Amino acid sequence: MVTLTIDGKEVTVPQGTTILEAARSVDIKIPTLCYHDRMSPIGSCRMCVVEIEGFAHPMAACTTPVEDGIEVATISDRLTRIRQDSLKLILVNHPLDCPVCDKGGECLLQDLTYEFGIDQVEYSAAKVDRDSQYASPLIRYWPDRCIMCLRCVTACQEIKGIGAISVKGDGYGAQVVTVDADKCQSCGECLQVCPTGALTEDLSRYKGRTWLIERVPTTCTYCGCGCQLELNVQAGRVMAVTAQDGVGVNQGSLCVKGRFGYEFINSDERLTTPLIKKNGKFEEASWDEALTLVADKFSAIKAEHGPGAIGGLTSARCSNEENYLFQKFMRAAVGTNNVDHCARL
Amino acid sequence: MAEIIFSSWGGEVVDNRTKESQDFEPVNTVDLPEYFRQDEAVKALMGWYGLVVRDPETDVVDLSRVYIQEVQSKSCGKCFLCRIGTKVMAETLERICNGQGKPEDLGVLKRLAESIRESSKCNIGQSGPLPILDALEHFAADFESVINAKKSVTAGNYHSKLTAPCMDACPIHLDIPNYVECIKEGRFADSLDIIREKLPLPGIVGRVCVRPCEEHCRRMNIDAPISIKFLKRFVADYELSKGKEPKFVIAPSAKTGKVAIVGAGPSGATCAFHLTKMGHKVTVYERFDEPGGMAAMGIPDYRLPRSILREEVDRIERMGAQFDYESIVGKDVKLSQLEADNDAVFIAIGAHLGTTMGVEGEEENYDGYISGVQYLLDINQGRDPYPEGKKVAVIGGGNVAIDCVRCSFRIEKDDVHLIYRRTKNEMPADAVEIHDAEEEKVNFNYLTHPVKILAENGKVVGLRCVKMELGEPDESGRRRPVPVEGSEFVIDCDIVVPAIGQTMDLSLLEGREDVKTTRWKTIVVDELTKQSDQPKIFSGGDCETGPGALITACAGGRTAAFSIDKMINGESLDYTEDDHFQKFFSKVKVFDQAEDLGLLGGRERKELEMLDPDTRKFTNDEVEQGFSVNDAMAEADRCLRCYRVATIKV
Structure with missing residues (x-):
């Protein structure tokens, strides 16, 4: 264990802990922007710089491991100047389109700008035209809103192990670009971690403000993994799907289906009642009617051809219990071993 | 050679601008070459460690502009302050040099330079703005006069280069x-x-x-x-x-x-x-x-x-x-x-080819006398160069000598000696190699020098050596080993391997x-x-x-x-720009072992x-x-x- 002081408070943490983690363990808040709990520290925003007694340079709390006996200060005039300058520089040429930005209201840059009281920026630089092409058609990239925190690049490489996006170019011309669109699985991990409106979901643009949306936690129905997600509901319609970092087996990650495959919920073409074909045309029916019909037909087939003429396929979207019941039904009620599952096909 | 009139290199400020040349203070922190190409005199240098001016006509404002533009173009873009801050600085200096500067620009430059320097992720940003701060401090009047004159400055000729101590x-x-x-x-x-x-x-x-x-x-x-x-x-x-x-x-x-x-x-x-x-x-x-x-x-x-x-x-x-x-x-x-x-x-x-030691018996071609390179060559080709021999004495202190002793165990020699005339401290072999050989239990004979190869019936039977002590330093700066009189002794061996050099x-x-x-x-x-x-x-x-x-x-x-x-x-x-820079950096050192980085360390090397x-x-x-x-x-x-x-x- 290592003991240090942060803002005069003594902290004891295991070796290898970063200064940021040590501070958080005793409820000392150090501002961060690029830091994300699920990834190794990126160190691009420099918001978390702290001073260490005896060392001339401020150091990023997120990337610096603790040392025994160090005295850390998280607040000083110098640190405030650096943090303000970092934010001011980000705001150079950052569009003030918060009113029409899907992230407005839950944007980390907005929050920090407010917190640090940045009401004017005395710095300027010529705007650079940037390419808005992106790895996935399901995600829209707004290069002018991008602050280059590199959470997206890190998430793609580190959480997903894909590396479809990267940084290209030098200096002010550097930007996030797609290096291998074929590798992109449209999982939306980048979207999930973007702290600003630089990446937005392209299915639901301009459909609702974040503060009007109700987030309903649920379990994804696409497969048996049981990923936890949140339906973003406004006025009875699902506007988007998000996931909560650190929650459930998926810890905030989703796949392309879970994150983007929600439009069927409100689809006009969706079946809302069983249909029975009568005289060559589908007609609405009750569940009792439908199930009775199926049971009658199965019994007839079984009587005429034997139970071996019937087979059943079940789905990975079902739970283990449902799958178990299904095979039990096929074996005990129908009397056949012809039962299989789509995961084996 | 023209004298240096200003230097802040390495944080040591020498300002000779107002002095008579006989009172000039020397600059000890940098050895600025007089020429870049043969026909190009070096008038000034702006870099990671400060600003050095030799030619009094140097326009430090224009130099600052070119330098910070280079820094900006080499910024990797992976941290906010360096990526955008150096861009703002570069454009501000560009504007000043175009005669459109404003008095408040100098404050912006200074504030940004400090923030970038103090918080950037890597050394491009940490060292990049440093000489601009030096220029703003020591050449403030130059900046002010350019801003007040509202005229563009004449662009000079420059050479810029990105390097790093390891790369260099x-x-x-x-x-x-x-x-x-x-x-x-x-x-x-x-x-x-x-x-x-x-x-x-x-x-x-x-x-x-x-x-x-x-x-x-x-x-x-x-x-x-x-x-x-x-x-x-x-x-x-x-x-x-x-x-x-x-x-x-x-x-x-x-x-x-x-x-x-x-x-x-x-x-x-x-x-x-x-x-x-x-x-x-x-x-x-x-x-x-x-x-x-x-x-x-x-x-x-x-x-x-x-x-x-x-x-x-x-x-x-x-x-x-x-x-x-x-x-x-x-x-x-x-x-x-x-x-x-x-x-x-x-x-x-x-x-x-192995070089010879100049020791008595070397010319006799005894069985068991094998040069280091030949010894290694045989072993590497899967042969034991002299199966009869079991006790090996290798002479030398370089990596080849260490390879010879360590290889000896691997062809089943039981007793392996290394003979070196200086001490472990002077040994040119890689410290890791020496350590590994020690672990493998090689007998190290430091401060020992061979005198005569002993043989019977044309076969090596021993090596007569003399003990040495370190005397005065020689031209290489290492203390010269001198024999201790009457200290001769014999190392019992049947293979002698000189590994003192190759030709x-x-x-x-x-x-x-x-x-x-x-x-x-x-x-x-x-x-x-x-x-x-x-x-x-x-x-x-x-x-x-x-x-x-x-x-x-x-x-x-x-x-x-x-x-x-x-x-x-x-x-x-003809030499390329890179070649000239290679020569330049051999004088203006890219690495300073005494530099105080001001950073917290303590992260163990794997x-x-x-x-x-x-x-x-x-x-x-x-x-x-x-x-x-x-x-x-x-x-x-x-x-x-x-x-x-x-x-x-x-």
Whole structure:
């Protein structure tokens, strides 16, 4: 264990802990922007710089491991100047389109700008035209809103192990670009971690403000993994799907289906009642009617051809219990071993 | 030489501007060369460590503009302040130089320079704005007068360059911070691509390099250097373990030709790689039946497995270079024939002959007396050079001597002595190698010098030695060992292996007096182009430099490849901008061991797992096990990315 002081408070943490983690363990808040709990520290925003007694340079709390006996200060005039300058520089040429930005209201840059009281920026630089092409058609990239925190690049490489996006170019011309669109699985991990409106979901643009949306936690129905997600509901319609970092087996990650495959919920073409074909045309029916019909037909087939003429396929979207019941039904009620599952096909 | 009128280099301010020349204070922190190119006097330098002005006419404002533009263009864009802040600074200075500056601009420059410097992620931002702060402080009047005059300044002539201490120290100037960063980010293939832009042998160099880069690693100033060598090995091994074949793009030059390369060692192989990449038809003539030169014949398998060596050279063959093994130039084919049949010949024959000690009995050809290089060559080819002998005495203090003693165990010699005339502190062998040999229980005889080889019936039976003590320092700065009178004693041994140095077998140059050689038997070529007096003949590696580092040999091969390509394309072989900078940085040091970084250190350097000394010494299995993925990424994360920019006003 290592003991240090942060803002005069003594902290004891295991070796290898970063200064940021040590501070958080005793409820000392150090501002961060690029830091994300699920990834190794990126160190691009420099918001978390702290001073260490005896060392001339401020150091990023997120990337610096603790040392025994160090005295850390998280607040000083110098640190405030650096943090303000970092934010001011980000705001150079950052569009003030918060009113029409899907992230407005839950944007980390907005929050920090407010917190640090940045009401004017005395710095300027010529705007650079940037390419808005992106790895996935399901995600829209707004290069002018991008602050280059590199959470997206890190998430793609580190959480997903894909590396479809990267940084290209030098200096002010550097930007996030797609290096291998074929590798992109449209999982939306980048979207999930973007702290600003630089990446937005392209299915639901301009459909609702974040503060009007109700987030309903649920379990994804696409497969048996049981990923936890949140339906973003406004006025009875699902506007988007998000996931909560650190929650459930998926810890905030989703796949392309879970994150983007929600439009069927409100689809006009969706079946809302069983249909029975009568005289060559589908007609609405009750569940009792439908199930009775199926049971009658199965019994007839079984009587005429034997139970071996019937087979059943079940789905990975079902739970283990449902799958178990299904095979039990096929074996005990129908009397056949012809039962299989789509995961084996 | 014109005197320096101002310097803030290394934080030590010398301001002679208002002094008479006889009262000028000397500048001790930098040795500023007088010329960049022959006809270009160095008037001022702005760089990572300060501002140096020699010519009083220097426009520091314009110099600042050019310098910070260079810093901005080299910023990697991966942290906010450096990426945008240096852009704002560059545009502000551009505006000032265009006569559109405002008095408040100076405040903006100062504030930004401080914020960028104090908080940037890497050294580009941490060191970049430093000389601008010096300029703003000491040349404030210059800035104010440009702003007040509202006229554009005349743009001067400048040369700018990005470097880093490790990159500068590396003989082949690998872009180390870049490839290390790729490892940190998990982009191993990208990392290898960066290495292979210059060096086709990362698996070899990643095992046996003498790593000058690590001796110039700034991380050393706060804890310990990055394990650069083993990171290079890691990416090479990772690719091999995944069974991936690297894709080399052949981009033919406008004109391509035929080139003969003599020697398939590191220098010849590197030269063949680059020439093949440039579309030239290359034939490599190698006297042995396999590639590697001294790397194959002189470095034991437990340090450099043969499979790695063969694979890396075979890839060059698969790219299209032709390798003629067991073909001796000078015997099977004459040098003049190669010269006639090709557009150029690159001689990289290494230094394969052992030098003698000048000890009584050496000329007698006793059984059991074997030169170090021959001893290693035999062992590496799977032979015990003298099965009858069991007790070995190796003389020397370099890596070859250590290889000889460690190899001896591996061919079942029981008693192994190393004899060195100075102490462990003066030993030129790599400290890691010495440590490993100690672990394997070699008997080290320091301060000992051989006097006479003892023999009976033409067979070695012992070595008479004398004890030494260290006297006054000699010209190398090391204390000269002198014999202690009456201290003679005999080491009981039946094999004596002198490993005190190597020399060249220049028999291929017989009858070619027009190709100049030195009295140390090295071939004379231009230091930076590798061309000899005979325009078609180039040379590199040990036969040009004398026995040296493998990476230096690779660098020679690469340089020669580019010179040969230029020659074939009818271009002049004048020194390039990079060559001039190389000379410049040999004076203006890129690394300062005394620099106080002001950063908190304490992050442990990752070490490799090793085989157990008691069992490994009897096998040829590779002793050092490579990094795991996690260790490699953690080690790469220690890199401080010490890129820095220099702008020279000429």
